[in-house]
Amino acid sequence: MSDYLLEMQGITKSFSGVKALDGIDLRVRSGECVGLCGENGAGKSTMMKVLSAVYPYGTWGGTILWEGQELRAGSIRETEAAGIVIIHQELMLVPQLTVAENIFLGREPRTKSGLIDFDRMNIDAQKLLSDLRMGHINVMLPVSHYAGGEQQLIEIAKALSKNAKLLILDEPTSSLTKSETAILLRLVKDLKSRGTACVYISHKLEEIKEIADSVTVIRDGRFVGEAPIAQLAIPDIIRMMVGRDMSNLFPREPHPIGDVVLQAIGITCLDIDNPTRKRVNNVSFSLRQGEILGIAGLVGAGRTELVSAIFGAYPGQHSGELRLEGKTLRIRSPREAVRHGICMVPEDRKLHGIVPGLGVGHNITLSVLDDFTQSGLIDENREFSTIGTAIDRLRIKTASPLLAIANLSGGNQQKAVISKMLEPKPRVLILDEPTRGVDVGAKYEIYKLMFALVKEGMSIIMVFSELPEVLGISDRVLVIGEGELRGDFINDETLTQERILTAAITPLRQAA
Ligand SMILES: Nc1ncnc2c1ncn2[C@@H]1O[C@H](COP(=O)(O)OP(=O)(O)OP(=O)(O)O)[C@@H](O)[C@H]1O
Ligand SMILES: [Mg+2]
Incomplete structure (x- = not known):
């Protein structure tokens, strides 16, 4: 035997x-x-x-x-x-x-x-x-x-x-x-x-x-x-x-950071089932041009709720003010957010990110279909060249752009969702744990892409899954704990995993 x-x-x-x-x-x-x-x-x-x-x-x-x-x-x-x-x-x-x-x-x-x-x-x-x-x-x-x-x-x-x-x-x-x-x-x-x-x-x-x-x-x-x-x-x-050595997992690159682009003031989100409970409590922060703002905190701290509210996708009651280059915005839906140049890659790709039965390529161009449409007709050549570029850029592994996206491996679906949200060429890109289920090589490619985007002047808000990732990539780190903003740190040599964790678990009253 x-x-x-x-x-x-x-x-x-x-x-x-x-x-x-x-x-x-x-x-x-x-x-x-x-x-x-x-x-x-x-x-x-x-x-x-x-x-x-x-x-x-x-x-x-x-x-x-x-x-x-x-x-x-x-x-x-x-x-x-x-x-x-x-x-x-x-x-x-x-x-x-x-x-x-x-x-x-x-x-x-x-x-x-x-x-x-x-x-x-x-x-x-x-x-x-x-x-x-x-x-x-x-x-x-x-x-x-x-x-x-x-x-x-x-x-x-x-x-x-x-x-x-x-x-x-x-x-x-x-x-x-x-x-x-x-x-x-x-x-x-x-x-x-x-x-x-x-x-x-x-x-x-x-x-x-x-x-x-x-x-x-x-x-x-x-x-x-x-x-x-x-x-x-x-x-x-x-x-x-x-198939090769990867000594540097976080390809951080220097890039210029400009003036404040987006301000969030007093964002509050109420729990859907229990509106007396605040999932996000009066959080304010600002985001500069070309900045990668990392959002750290324990799972359930309110990070996803916070970014969904900014993107107009929080399903419950919420309040607060959003200013883009000084102008107050009213964002009631993701569609309006996209129109103002704010895009988000959601945490749960199955629920919000993809149309499973649709081809990889059409999923990518879904948010910008109007751009290819003239008097009701879609310019397929232009659409396909856009799709080709997107697939190459993130090295999405698919037998064909027409293959239904549900057939792609998990990590490659994630890359396609990111591509989709880049197509409207946003000013502010929000990424909610985009590297979940993504392999080390593809993570590296996503980080590289983020640095290329901020160098072009985009600003990025990213919810991170892991602390080494927060420290390896962000310019600045917001720490959320139990719905409160508990830290706003420049990411320099003095910022450590311990400082972030301590901030995350220390209620504000105590910290003061
Ligand atoms: N039903 C299908 N039709 C066409 N191609 C498919 C189908 N299922 C899987 N593939 C292809 O087979 C390859 C292997 O996919 P698989 O899901 O096994 O990868 P994986 O190693 O599990 O990746 P991940 O870490 O992203 O989950 C991929 O290129 C995928 O696109
Ligand atoms: Mg798999």
């Missing part, structure tokens, strides 16, 4: 003639966690869809050995029955159903008369969550009641309830807070000690370092290498992923 629980050998997969996987090997021992690394579009998610039979046997090439036997599964049901459970990169919960209904979807416990046994279902679901130290989640509430991070943990609980021998986690932490990430990593470690194997996909290489026993790296659909984690430092993994 082989040492391996799973051996995938020479896997190939094409989409309309384009090879996404070109002979990839992946091996997992029982109870082992394998980190699967590679740039956006390398083929990680596709590889896992082959394994879990999202792409059934016969639609790909190569061999899968599972517990020493060839696996020829025709559906996810079959792979789940064999003990292979996948948690996809994009969440698959049904928002209107309760937490318990989602966990037991398609395998609800029944009463003797064949009806769904809701009492049992709720009790079992609550127990499952309590065992996973998520007892605070109420299984009788609709999933939509919970934020992205908690939904991700619910999805994981659901997967675990299926008695997995191998759990596949495809970027599970991209929408989790630091503490939720810690819960998740602890869960995976618990599982490992109980003998469950896992394949863990993440662009956060510190997580791979912490959790994986070995690492497999793929690039452009090809196998690059496999090694025990003890033999690899993070820069080694990066080198394998991108």
Whole structure:
């Protein structure tokens, strides 16, 4: 018998003639966690869809050995029955159903008369969550009641309830807070000690370092290498992923900073469900021409609410004043913001950023379609040359500009959303965690692009996911904590992660 629980050998997969996987090997021992690394579009998610039979046997090439036997599964049901459970990169919960209904979807416990046994279902679901130290989640509430991070943990609980021998986690932490990430990593470690194997996909290489026993790296659909984690430092993994050394992760470039362009005065946002609660409380700041203003703070501090309010996209009640070059603006919708030269790349690309069924190219030109339209006709040549330039500029990996954007890898969808918001050539560009789920190489390209844009005179407000990123890129840093502005710092040598964190957690009264 082989040492391996799973051996995938020479896997190939094409989409309309384009090879996404070109002979990839992946091996997992029982109870082992394998980190699967590679740039956006390398083929990680596709590889896992082959394994879990999202792409059934016969639609790909190569061999899968599972517990020493060839696996020829025709559906996810079959792979789940064999003990292979996948948690996809994009969440698959049904928002209107309760937490318990989602966990037991398609395998609800029944009463003797064949009806769904809701009492049992709720009790079992609550127990499952309590065992996973998520007892605070109420299984009788609709999933939509919970934020992205908690939904991700619910999805994981659901997967675990299926008695997995191998759990596949495809970027599970991209929408989790630091503490939720810690819960998740602890869960995976618990599982490992109980003998469950896992394949863990993440662009956060510190997580791979912490959790994986070995690492497999793929690039452009090809196998690059496999090694025990003890033999690899993070820069080694990066080198394998991108095929070259990347010593400088933050390509900061000097650029001139001019006069104040935008002023936000007393921005306040009320909670949608509970208008007595302020998500953003009286925040004022100014932004200069050519400046990169970083917004730091813990998840849930009100950063997204603040930037959405400026962009006219905050759904609840809000107040405050916005001045562009001294003139007061009234912005009631994103459309008006765009007209005034303010564009935003939203945090949640699935909800606000893209039209999934539409081609990559048309998604990019969606916000400027009027520019190509004369007396009702679209000048397609001009549109396509614009699309071509945009795709090259951010090196968006797509078989064709006509491919529906939903088929792009996660990180490449993100790049397309950024391109879309650059087309109206804004004066002020707001980016809400644009590098989430984006690989190291593409992050570098996004930063490079930001510096090129500020050199052309654009001003950028960016909500950052990670503190090293805030310090590596911003000219100035605003720190938001519990909806309040708790710091406004020039980013010089004296600004450290500790100072930002301390500001974020220190209420104003105390600081004074
Ligand atoms: N249904 C599809 N039709 C056409 N091309 C596809 C389809 N699904 C995936 N691809 C292509 O296959 C390649 C691999 O994509 P995949 O989603 O596996 O990448 P990934 O490594 O998971 O990237 P990311 O880190 O961005 O999630 C990409 O070039 C993608 O555009
Ligand atoms: Mg992926």
